[in-house]
Amino acid sequence: MSTAGPEGANGATTLRNAFGGVLSFFILLLIGVLAFSIRLFSVIKYESVIHEFDPYFNYRVTQFLTKQGIYEFWNWFDDRTWYPLGRVIGGTVYPGLTLTAGTMWWILNSLNIPLSVETVCVFTAPIFSAFASWATYLLTKEAKGVGAGLTAAALLAMVPSYISRSVAGSYDNEAVAIFALIFTFYLYIKTLNTGSLFYATLNALAYFYMVCSWGGYTFIINLIPMHVLLCILTGRYSSRLYIAYAPLVVLGTLLAALVPVVGFNAVMTSEHFASFLVFIIIHVVALVYYIKGILTPRMFKAAVTLVVSVGLVVCCAVVAVLVALVASSPTKGWSGRSLSLLDPTYASKYIPIIASVSEHQPPTWPSYFMDINILAFLVPAGIIACFLPLSDASSFVVLYIVTSVYFSGVMVRLMLVLAPAACIISGIALSEAFTVFTRSIKFQLPGLSLGSQVESGDVTSSVAVAQNSSTAVARNDVAKAEKAQEASKTRPSKKNKKKEKDIVEKESVTPHSDRRHLILPMEASVISIFLLVLLGAFYVIHCVWAAAEAYSAPSIVLTSQSPDGGLHVFDDFREAYAWLRHNTDVDDKVASWWDYGYQTTAMANRTVIVDNNTWNNTHIATVGTAMSSPEKAAWEIFNSLDVKYILVVFGGLVGYPSDDINKFLWMVRIGGGVFPHIKEPDYLRDGQYRIDSQATPTMLNCLMYKLSYYRFVETDGQGFDRVRRTEIGKKHFKLSYFEEVFTTHHWMVRIYKLKPPKNRIRGKTKKLKSKGSSKRSVAGKRNPWN
Amino acid sequence: MGRSTNKDDAQALFQSLRAAYAATPTNLKIIDLYVGFAIFTALIQVAYMAIVGSFPFNSFLSGVLSCVGTAVLAVCLRIQVNKENKEFKDFPPERAFADFVLCNLVLHLVIMNFLG
Numbered sequence: 001m002s003t004a005g006p007e008g009a010n011g012a013t014t015l016r017n018a019f020g021g022v023l024s025f026f027i028l029l030l031i032g033v034l035a036f037s038i039r040l041f042s043v044i045k046y047e048s049v050i051h052e053f054d055p056y057f058n059y060r061v062t063q064f065l066t067k068q069g070i071y072e073f074w075n076w077f078d079d080r081t082w083y084p085l086g087r088v089i090g091g092t093v094y095p096g097l098t099l100t101a102g103t104m105w106w107i108l109n110s111l112n113i114p115l116s117v118e119t120v121c122v123f124t125a126p127i128f129s130a131f132a133s134w135a136t137y138l139l140t141k142e143a144k145g146v147g148a149g150l151t152a153a154a155l156l157a158m159v160p161s162y163i164s165r166s167v168a169g170s171y172d173n174e175a176v177a178i179f180a181l182i183f184t185f186y187l188y189i190k191t192l193n194t195g196s197l198f199y200a201t202l203n204a205l206a207y208f209y210m211v212c213s214w215g216g217y218t219f220i221i222n223l224i225p226m227h228v229l230l231c232i233l234t235g236r237y238s239s240r241l242y243i244a245y246a247p248l249v250v251l252g253t254l255l256a257a258l259v260p261v262v263g264f265n266a267v268m269t270s271e272h273f274a275s276f277l278v279f280i281i282i283h284v285v286a287l288v289y290y291i292k293g294i295l296t297p298r299m300f301k302a303a304v305t306l307v308v309s310v311g312l313v314v315c316c317a318v319v320a321v322l323v324a325l326v327a328s329s330p331t332k333g334w335s336g337r338s339l340s341l342l343d344p345t346y347a348s349k350y351i352p353i354i355a356s357v358s359e360h361q362p363p364t365w366p367s368y369f370m371d372i373n374i375l376a377f378l379v380p381a382g383i384i385a386c387f388l389p390l391s392d393a394s395s396f397v398v399l400y401i402v403t404s405v406y407f408s409g410v411m412v413r414l415m416l417v418l419a420p421a422a423c424i425i426s427g428i429a430l431s432e433a434f435t436v437f438t439r440s441i442k443f444q445l446p447g448l449s450l451g452s453q454v455e456s457g458d459v460t461s462s463v464a465v466a467q468n469s470s471t472a473v474a475r476n477d478v479a480k481a482e483k484a485q486e487a488s489k490t491r492p493s494k495k496n497k498k499k500e501k502d503i504v505e506k507e508s509v510t511p512h513s514d515r516r517h518l519i520l521p522m523e524a525s526v527i528s529i530f531l532l533v534l535l536g537a538f539y540v541i542h543c544v545w546a547a548a549e550a551y552s553a554p555s556i557v558l559t560s561q562s563p564d565g566g567l568h569v570f571d572d573f574r575e576a577y578a579w580l581r582h583n584t585d586v587d588d589k590v591a592s593w594w595d596y597g598y599q600t601t602a603m604a605n606r607t608v609i610v611d612n613n614t615w616n617n618t619h620i621a622t623v624g625t626a627m628s629s630p631e632k633a634a635w636e637i638f639n640s641l642d643v644k645y646i647l648v649v650f651g652g653l654v655g656y657p658s659d660d661i662n663k664f665l666w667m668v669r670i671g672g673g674v675f676p677h678i679k680e681p682d683y684l685r686d687g688q689y690r691i692d693s694q695a696t697p698t699m700l701n702c703l704m705y706k707l708s709y710y711r712f713v714e715t716d717g718q719g720f721d722r723v724r725r726t727e728i729g730k731k732h733f734k735l736s737y738f739e740e741v742f743t744t745h746h747w748m749v750r751i752y753k754l755k756p757p758k759n760r761i762r763g764k765t766k767k768l769k770s771k772g773s774s775k776r777s778v779a780g781k782r783n784p785w786n
Numbered sequence: 787m788g789r790s791t792n793k794d795d796a797q798a799l800f801q802s803l804r805a806a807y808a809a810t811p812t813n814l815k816i817i818d819l820y821v822g823f824a825i826f827t828a829l830i831q832v833a834y835m836a837i838v839g840s841f842p843f844n845s846f847l848s849g850v851l852s853c854v855g856t857a858v859l860a861v862c863l864r865i866q867v868n869k870e871n872k873e874f875k876d877f878p879p880e881r882a883f884a885d886f887v888l889c890n891l892v893l894h895l896v897i898m899n900f901l902g
Contacts (some may be wrong), residue, residue, distance in 0.1 A: 195873060197862050197885035239865045247889060250855040254896050294806035302795040627870055767822060
């Protein structure tokens with residue numbers, strides 16, 4: 001290489017580039033396969049089944065779409081849920097996921113590959129996670145380079161936080177939304193780097209797909225304006241910035257308004273105002289730059305004074321109007337969920353339903369290490385690497401990670417948005433570190449460089465400091481590394497007094513030759529590379545463990561290890577829903593807590609009162625009040641809602657901790673929020689929640705207690721509750737208004753039927769007779785002619 | 787002292803602006819005319835809405851946003867075609883115009899869907 005002529009060197013470079021290209025292609029293919037396969041653990045361990053609660057609703061909607069077609073789906077009014085209110089599915093669901101799965105099913109079926117809708121739904125998430133890792137590669141390649149891109153893609157394929165929401169069977173919005181998020185960001189960066197209107201159009205269309213898929217699209221439409229503002233304020237305004245941003249706002253707002261769920265919210269809610277504000281700002285800045293370009297400096301100064309004096313007045317007027325408009329709405333125009341993101345204490349004070357969802361709680365510190373593992377401490381190194389040098393793309397990535405870290409600290413569910421950012425930044429950090437080490441080794445291998453002895457006076461050779469100092473090196477240029485001749489200067493070190501400067505013979509002066517290169521000792525580089533690979537190995541082991549053990553549970557089927565080593569399967573939920581499906585009438589109404597609404601409508605095909613959509617707080621509070629009231633009052637409430645069956649989840653026999661008794665306090669709080677006669681202290685003894693003999697009489701008489709523990713004492717003679725770890729308070733009682741119709745094998749789901757009202761009311765007729773006779777006697781005494 | 791110099795300054799400013807603008811090439815002036823026309827149409831629509839009310843709000847929104855959208859796209863075209871712009875030196879103007887047409891096509895497709 002060193003002695004070849006320019007043509008030979010070019011040929012060798014082209015061959016090397018081609019080889020690198022093919023290698024990257026195969027690496028990307030393998031990353032896609034990895035992303036797909038690591039999510040298949042639940043299919044292998046259990047079966048190909050839809051998990052959790054929300055995916056069942058999406059599955060039911062997809063079934064409807066594939067059976068009835070898109071027009072019916074768009075106009076669907078669902079009367080089998082939220083009885084008697086119903087729900088407008090077409091206008092309240094984000095259609096992206098269902099349309100995607102429906103399209104895939106339709107394509108496969110038209111190719112005569114007869115996959116069932118359930119199979120397509122189960123495997124949608126792994127396929128789109130493969131796409132998401134490819135999109136991460138593209139995004140990081142735009143920001144830093146191919147090496148960083150491949151590393152980031154490999155990290156994203158395995159990161160546990162993303163696996164938890166996109167495992168096979170988790171058919172939820174995030175499965176496609178994360179892919180749409182990363183892809184939109186990639187197209188934005190690409191437009192910013194190239195200034196081409198074609199990519200701006202694609203960017204708007206990708207944003208449209210994101211709006212269709214997930215409510216988290218507001219993150220995009222607030223992050224991109226923030227980045228534009230950052231660029232303007234740091235003096236990085238360029239015409240490419242205008243081309244990247246302005247068409248996106250106009251086209252994006254229009255496309256967002258097309259989706260029925262968003263509708264006019266795209267122009268009227270505060271979540272979008274940031275984009276409009278920055279739209280105006282960027283036009284002002286563009287105008288200023290244009291005028292500056294065509295005027296002389298003295299004239300420009302005069303123009304500035306004129307504009308500032310006039311513009312200030314106009315600005316104040318406009319701002320006053322806007323503030324009045326926004327302040328007139330009680331939530332200042334923001335939706336409840338967005339407010340709870342901005343002010344973490346908002347939900348617990350005003351909206352108990354949002355506060356009660358376990359996904360909306362703030363995460364604990366260990367969950368960061370569980371969910372993003374080694375990325376947690378590679379992120380700061382990556383942030384530093386992004387500043388050397390700072391480009392528009394790398395400033396965007398830094399802004400993305402900072403905002404997503406804040407939001408992930410508010411809600412554990414948003415760790416999912418942090419995961420791609422962490423992968424990108426860590427990919428950059430790892431790639432930079434590898435580059436420095438391999439370059440050090442390459443320059444010190446005998447026979448590679450032209451008789452040049454390069455000795456480095458490095459400060460220390462420990463790995464940690466080397467890693468930190470290696471990120472202080474200037475940006476790696478892959479093509480330039482091919483050329484063996486480069487000038488290298490060593491930094492004067494404080495500890496080593498000797499300064500050695502060796503100037504190597506240069507055949508060609510490169511424009512980057514004046515950059516300082518830090519060449520580390522050979523042994524340090526080799527050990528560092530080995531340790532980095534070891535770090536990656538630990539990451540892979542953790543990710544595979546997390547995917548296999550922690551995040552693959554379908555939660556509709558439970559398993560436990562029996563003492564003799566076998567696997568015991570708890571399939572009670574499906575047993576209960578199948579019983580409902582086969583033993584009740586099609587039009588019977590089933591009441592339960594809102595957690596089980598989606599599963600009941602999807603699997604049991606019965607009308608429910610409340611479900612996981614939780615859009616009507618009063619309706620949920622009605623059910624909560626009924627569960628907290630004594631039998632008679634509860635019967636009245638349920639009868640007024642035409643309920644026939646009540647479904648209760650009870651984990652006391654087997655030790656299942658997410659049962660209704662554990663959720664009961666939330667029922668009391670939500671019910672008490674709307675019906676003031678339900679007071680939480682009535683159910684607590686000395687501030688403690690108990691169900692044993694020390695429990696309050698209100699607690700022992702409420703419907704939830706009775707329905708959970710009816711005949712429970714017959715199981716072991718003492719009524720020992722395995723979850724609460726005590727014996728229950730009231731052991732022998734009868735139900736007068738409800739009758740038990742079904743209890744599953746492990747007593748996990750119990751179904752009760754409302755008893756019809758009695759035909760004859762004992763005791764009342766006697767009273768009526770006496771009242772009637774007394775009336776007659778009184779009337780007889782009075783003089784009728786007066 | 788302040789008033790007269792300000793007025794002189796303002797007059798000199800406007801004259802220099804006019805002179806500088808007259809020096810721009812004709813094709814850029816045509817694009818500027820198109821942008822002005824689009825903004826003018828948008829203002830007329832807003833004035834009409836203020837008088838008549840915003841009942842089919844989607845129609846109003848799509849009308850105004852189509853004017854604003856095509857104005858923004860024309861400004862992008864102007865940026866890419868302007869020979870003084872160093873960043874787009876190697877950018878062929880035919881490609882810029884093709885991008886402009888494509889983006890307008892998508893914009894108006896969405897507008898027609900949203901018009902109602």
